Amino acid sequence: xxxxxxxxxxxxxxxxxxxxxxxxxxxxxxxxxxxxxxxxxxxxxxxxxxxxxxxxxxxxxxxxxxxxxxxxxxxxxxxxxxxxxxxxxxxxxxxxxxxxxxxxxxxxxxxxxxxxxxxxxxxxxxxxxxxxxxxxxxxxxxxxxxxxxxxxxxxxxxxxxxxxxxxxxxxxx
Amino acid sequence: xxxxxxxxxxxxxxxxxxxxxxxxxxxxxxxxxxxxxxxxxxxxxxxxxxxxxxxxxxxxxxxxxxxxxxxxxxxxxxxxxxxxxxxxxxxxxxxxxxxxxxxxxxxxxxxxxxxxxxxxxxxxxxxxxxxxxxxxxxxxxxxxxxxxxxxxxxxxxxxxxxxxxxxxxxxxxxxxxxxxxxxxxxxxxxxxxxxxxxx
Amino acid sequence: xxxxxxxxxxxxxxxxxxxxxxxxxxxxxxxxxxxxxxxxxxxxxxxxxxxxxxxxxxxxxxxxxxxxxxxxxxxxxxxxxxxxxxxxxxxxxxxxxxxxxxxxxxxxxxxxxxxxxxxxxxxxxxxxxxxxxxxxxxxxxxxxxxxxxxxxxxxxxxxxxxxxxxxxxxxxxxxxxxxxxxxxxxxxxxxxxxxxxxxxxxxxxxxxxxxxxxxxxx
Numbered sequence: 001x002x003x004x005x006x007x008x009x010x011x012x013x014x015x016x017x018x019x020x021x022x023x024x025x026x027x028x029x030x031x032x033x034x035x036x037x038x039x040x041x042x043x044x045x046x047x048x049x050x051x052x053x054x055x056x057x058x059x060x061x062x063x064x065x066x067x068x069x070x071x072x073x074x075x076x077x078x079x080x081x082x083x084x085x086x087x088x089x090x091x092x093x094x095x096x097x098x099x100x101x102x103x104x105x106x107x108x109x110x111x112x113x114x115x116x117x118x119x120x121x122x123x124x125x126x127x128x129x130x131x132x133x134x135x136x137x138x139x140x141x142x143x144x145x146x147x148x149x150x151x152x153x154x155x156x157x158x159x160x161x162x163x164x165x166x167x168x169x170x171x172x173x
Numbered sequence: 174x175x176x177x178x179x180x181x182x183x184x185x186x187x188x189x190x191x192x193x194x195x196x197x198x199x200x201x202x203x204x205x206x207x208x209x210x211x212x213x214x215x216x217x218x219x220x221x222x223x224x225x226x227x228x229x230x231x232x233x234x235x236x237x238x239x240x241x242x243x244x245x246x247x248x249x250x251x252x253x254x255x256x257x258x259x260x261x262x263x264x265x266x267x268x269x270x271x272x273x274x275x276x277x278x279x280x281x282x283x284x285x286x287x288x289x290x291x292x293x294x295x296x297x298x299x300x301x302x303x304x305x306x307x308x309x310x311x312x313x314x315x316x317x318x319x320x321x322x323x324x325x326x327x328x329x330x331x332x333x334x335x336x337x338x339x340x341x342x343x344x345x346x347x348x349x350x351x352x353x354x355x356x357x358x359x360x361x362x363x364x365x366x367x368x369x370x371x372x
Numbered sequence: 373x374x375x376x377x378x379x380x381x382x383x384x385x386x387x388x389x390x391x392x393x394x395x396x397x398x399x400x401x402x403x404x405x406x407x408x409x410x411x412x413x414x415x416x417x418x419x420x421x422x423x424x425x426x427x428x429x430x431x432x433x434x435x436x437x438x439x440x441x442x443x444x445x446x447x448x449x450x451x452x453x454x455x456x457x458x459x460x461x462x463x464x465x466x467x468x469x470x471x472x473x474x475x476x477x478x479x480x481x482x483x484x485x486x487x488x489x490x491x492x493x494x495x496x497x498x499x500x501x502x503x504x505x506x507x508x509x510x511x512x513x514x515x516x517x518x519x520x521x522x523x524x525x526x527x528x529x530x531x532x533x534x535x536x537x538x539x540x541x542x543x544x545x546x547x548x549x550x551x552x553x554x555x556x557x558x559x560x561x562x563x564x565x566x567x568x569x570x571x572x573x574x575x576x577x578x579x580x581x582x583x584x585x586x587x588x589x590x
Contacts, residue, residue, distance in 0.1 A: 087205070136200075
């Protein structure tokens with residue numbers, strides 16, 4: 001796979017229509033949209049529950065992901081996110097885009113880039129929990145349903161990212 | 174008039190997990206097709222050099238929005254059965270801001286990070302570690318911030334309810350806004366490319 | 373017109389589709405049907421005529437005794453009446469709360485109130501909203517009291533009725549009721565007017581309870 005050059009990405013509007021149809025299929029078949037961060041919250045609840053069950057039960061932020069009579073893993077979003085990994089991998093394989101690499105601009109070291117990735121991840125976790133969803137569950141799903149809170153969230157994501165973009169320019173450009 | 178199928182009991186909990194997996198595959202596939210496995214491509218959005226994020230996201234929103242509207246208006250789907258995350262305005266505004274900071278610092282959002290990991294991006298793996306840490310941190314701090322987290326709740330709230338405008342009119346407005354945005358994005362990309370060529 | 377579309381780039385064709393669908397949406401109906409709903413009147417009428425919209429009290433009692441778990445019982449009465457007595461596995465959902473309840477459209481749901489009328493109204497509301505497995509408890513709580521909690525053997529009972537009563541006596545005891553006469557007693561010796569004051573058995577806590585509403589967010 002390394003021998004063949006990576007294919008160019010799809011026309012963004014066509015990819016967008018594809019993504020939109022997947023989302024629409026989820027609405028029609030399941031009556032719910034897609035998500036991502038919720039699956040990680042379920043995984044965390046499962047992990048912490050295995051170590052300290054009392055701690056999970058006492059804290060509503062953990063406990064809301066508990067399931068009656070089964071593990072928090074048996075959850076719609078967990079299976080959906082597993083699919084996201086598989087789907088992303090399939091698409092990458094077909095287009096020869098699966099390579100072990102670090103995404104960064106030319107002016108930053110790998111170590112610093114990974115530190116920023118870690119910090120970004122922490123902020124993302126806090127933000128997604130606070131907003132009750134991430135770009136998938138809020139912006140995309142709620143955006144298509146004209147959900148008021150989702151549109152407020154989406155605008156603020158762009159405000160936050162553009163607001164901090166200048167300070168972060170050494171990482172990306 | 175039988176959609177959403179699951180809510181009408183056409184299949185059970187276990188089969189719904191299979192559906193989840195298939196939906197996820199479709200989601201991940203198109204995210205990667207669009208180039209959302211690459212943090213550089215995602216972050217370029219914020220420097221106006223590559224506005225793919227905006228284009229893909231709003232094309233997807235417009236597609237799904239039109240589909241939802243027409244399937245519901247024609248009576249194929251009962252929109253009231255589609256889950257709508259309740260609005261908690263201020264926590265969602267602050268959460269969006271924090272997630273936006275995280276996006277430009279980390280380079281991925283949670284969904285695109287999964288696709289990045291699937292295609293070997295090490296930074297995406299590190300970001301997911303951070304994501305776990307962030308969620309655990311939030312959960313541990315939850316007793317302190319529960320009041321804020323549950324403040325300014327409006328329940329299930331849609332833009333037609335907020336604005337008092339008809340649903341269909343807002344659908345059209347979003348379509349126009351997106352198309353205007355796309356035209357602007359194409360123009361901006363050309364201008365940035367030209368500027369880069371000059372330099 | 374055809375040439376115009378043929379000459380458009382793929383991106384512009386997509387944009388054209390979006391504009392047309394969006395423009396039509398301006399004059400289209402509201403996608404939220406709100407409280408309005410429709411019911412298949414023919415199907416409902418057939419069910420009514422055949423009586424397949426109802427479940428008898430002894431049938432329900434059998435299900436509960438057998439420990440079947442494939443159905444839910446809904447008490448439509450006000451919370452105070454529910455607190456006083458309810459059929460053991462019943463959960464309390466007043467009529468106004470049906471739309472927001474956690475009932476799902478494929479579950480078998482048995483509705484009851486004091487008598488049959490309120491349950492029949494609720495049955496129609498749920499049918500209209502696409503709930504397929506709804507049933508009315510025939511005769512409501514009144515029939516439950518008469519036939520299950522406090523069964524009485526008719527005067528001059530036939531042998532079949534006597535056998536039936538013997539069985540109901542067991543069922544009645546299971547639910548904490550009191551059969552009104554043993555088959556060996558002289559039925560005439562218990563005049564209707566002299567019935568002892570019926571005390572309702574205290575219902576045990578509902579075992580299953582209301583299911584938690586599932587979280588579906590991100």
